[in-house]
Amino acid sequence: MKTPKLHVKISSALYERMLSDLKRPHEFASERAGFIYTTHKTINGDIYVWINSYHPLNEAHYIDDPSVGVRFSGAAIRDAMEHVLRGQFGSLYVHLHDHKGMPLPSSTDIKSIPGVVQSLVNATPKETHGFLILSKNAFYLKMRVPGSKNFIETSSISVVGKPMLFQYAQRKGKIINDRYSRQSFLGPDSEYLFSKVRVGVVGLGGGGSHVSQQLAHIGILNPLIFDGDRVELSNLNRLIGAWFTDVVRKTSKTRVARRLIKKLLPKANVLCFDGRWQDYAEALQTCDIIIGCVDDFASRAELEAECRRYLIPYIDIGMDVHRAHQHTAMSGQIITSVPGMPCMRCMQYITEEKLATEAAKYGDVGIRPQVVWPNGVLASTAVGMVMELITGWTMQAAENIYLAYDGNKGTVTTHHRLNYLKVNCCPHYPDDQTGRPGYKTL
Amino acid sequence: MAFSEQEIQELKEIVPSLSAADEGGYTYILMENLKLPANCKPALVDALLCPMLKEGYQSRLYFSEKPVGCNTTLNWNANVRILGRTWYGISWQTPAGLKLKEMLLVHLKAFS
Numbered sequence: 001m002k003t004p005k006l007h008v009k010i011s012s013a014l015y016e017r018m019l020s021d022l023k024r025p026h027e028f029a030s031e032r033a034g035f036i037y038t039t040h041k042t043i044n045g046d047i048y049v050w051i052n053s054y055h056p057l058n059e060a061h062y063i064d065d066p067s068v069g070v071r072f073s074g075a076a077i078r079d080a081m082e083h084v085l086r087g088q089f090g091s092l093y094v095h096l097h098d099h100k101g102m103p104l105p106s107s108t109d110i111k112s113i114p115g116v117v118q119s120l121v122n123a124t125p126k127e128t129h130g131f132l133i134l135s136k137n138a139f140y141l142k143m144r145v146p147g148s149k150n151f152i153e154t155s156s157i158s159v160v161g162k163p164m165l166f167q168y169a170q171r172k173g174k175i176i177n178d179r180y181s182r183q184s185f186l187g188p189d190s191e192y193l194f195s196k197v198r199v200g201v202v203g204l205g206g207g208g209s210h211v212s213q214q215l216a217h218i219g220i221l222n223p224l225i226f227d228g229d230r231v232e233l234s235n236l237n238r239l240i241g242a243w244f245t246d247v248v249r250k251t252s253k254t255r256v257a258r259r260l261i262k263k264l265l266p267k268a269n270v271l272c273f274d275g276r277w278q279d280y281a282e283a284l285q286t287c288d289i290i291i292g293c294v295d296d297f298a299s300r301a302e303l304e305a306e307c308r309r310y311l312i313p314y315i316d317i318g319m320d321v322h323r324a325h326q327h328t329a330m331s332g333q334i335i336t337s338v339p340g341m342p343c344m345r346c347m348q349y350i351t352e353e354k355l356a357t358e359a360a361k362y363g364d365v366g367i368r369p370q371v372v373w374p375n376g377v378l379a380s381t382a383v384g385m386v387m388e389l390i391t392g393w394t395m396q397a398a399e400n401i402y403l404a405y406d407g408n409k410g411t412v413t414t415h416h417r418l419n420y421l422k423v424n425c426c427p428h429y430p431d432d433q434t435g436r437p438g439y440k441t442l
Numbered sequence: 443m444a445f446s447e448q449e450i451q452e453l454k455e456i457v458p459s460l461s462a463a464d465e466g467g468y469t470y471i472l473m474e475n476l477k478l479p480a481n482c483k484p485a486l487v488d489a490l491l492c493p494m495l496k497e498g499y500q501s502r503l504y505f506s507e508k509p510v511g512c513n514t515t516l517n518w519n520a521n522v523r524i525l526g527r528t529w530y531g532i533s534w535q536t537p538a539g540l541k542l543k544e545m546l547l548v549h550l551k552a553f554s
Contacts, residue, residue, distance in 0.1 A: 359499075442445070
């Protein structure tokens with residue numbers, strides 16, 4: 001039987017909390033430890049694991065034993081077993097080797113950890129269980145998948161934040177290619193990361209077609225593109241890559257985008273989804289980043305919710321042209337919604353009032369004005385944010401991004417709503433609502 | 443969003459299996475194996491009740507699949523992802539201030 005690939009995700013906020021806790025000095029143990037709880041899903045034979053909580057060991061469960069880094073009582077394992085049973089969770093036993101570089105299990109780890117993991121497997125055998133050893137900048141993670149007695153290595157671990165942190169199995173070293181010599185400022189690992197990350201583009205109209213083209217130029221090898229529409233005559237004023245013959249042939253927008261991407265980047269593994277993303281939700285869940293180029297607030301809210309649940313940073317773009325005070329005003333937005341950080345509701349971009357107004361107009365939206373150049377501005381800015389998420393090249397502190405485009409003045413500035421942002425972390429999408437939803441029995 | 447024990451017990455008279463989860467600032471009540479009015483097929487579906495103001499509706503009821511055979515004039519205006527699952531909903535307004543059981547019954551009236 002083929003060994004499944006394992007992909008593990010954790011939000012940056014949870015990762016930092018866990019690391020901070022594990023670094024705290026202990027009264028007598030030289031290491032601290034804890035348990036991580038997870039949910040998982042199998043998608044196309046690969047297993048995706050989402051970490052939704054971390055629980056440090058109860059202080060009362062530590063045992064003073066100078067011969068090992070950490071020793072704890074059976075009560076600690078019983079606590080963990082009760083927790084996984086209650087929530088039907090998977091688990092990871094976690095501790096820290098406080099150095100840089102790849103952490104490796106000690107002889108004590110090798111001897112004792114399998115027994116700990118077996119206990120948790122006994123509690124919820126249908127879930128994944130394993131162990132994680134952290135260092136200051138790397139991870140050693142092995143898991144047992146349901147039905148298997150062997151530990152397997154993870155294919156990828158992502159810390160989802162700003163910037164993201166990726167670790168892949170079988171690191172093959174730097175990719176050096178003249179094609180990308182002008183973008184070396186993105187970092188020595190950038191080409192490798194672009195060859196690995198999966199970037200989804202939802203909506204391949206004026207904005208999404210620009211985004212797809214730029215991602216190909218930069219070298220993103222794994223784009224997933226979602227759109228159920230076909231090219232119409234009125235699209236030609238802005239749809240990047242579309243030809244007049246596409247109107248005649250009613251070519252799908254995914255086909256147009258794929259053609260454009262492959263001409264630029266023949267090695268790209270373009271996955272096309274000809275329909276609503278909701279009908280291909282599992283494919284979307286495998287993405288590392290999503291750029292949403294959809295038309296209305298309800299669609300944005302729905303897409304953001306799905307991205308939050310599966311720990312996917314979401315970048316939203318959109319433009320509008322409207323009449324105001326007898327003149328025409330053009331505006332737009334670029335918003336980054338990163339799990340753990342404020343969402344579009346926190347930023348007051350999505351509100352109940354806007355959703356209600358939009359719902360009341362259903363069926364009477366009219367023809368929405370759209371032109372190529374503002375789409376280009378918005379798309380380019382969004383792609384820049386993708387680059388920052390993947391490479392962290394600016395080395396700027398993580399901050400909320402809500403940019404307002406003024407098409408009349410030709411400016412992109414921070415939206416004033418950020419001045420009134422009341423929260424640093426998002427109350428709408430808590431950390432523990434990742435992966436499988438946690439329903440509470442009433 | 444919290445519910446009174448009385449409201450929960452009243453709702454359980456119709457659907458014994460109830461659980462709740464939050465997403466995006468909304469609370470949803472999962473009702474497993476909700477029995478639909480006569481002539482609806484399937485007769486039993488999972489349903490998700492959002493008992494709070496959402497997108498201009500005082501409450502919304504979503505179904506795990508679209509029943510057929512009962513009121514063909516319904517406007518199915520929601521085919522959405524919520525809590526990691528696909529749900530279908532009709533455009534049906536309920537009055538404000540209803541209790542959970544009343545809310546559900548008003549929604550189900552659309553299928554009579």
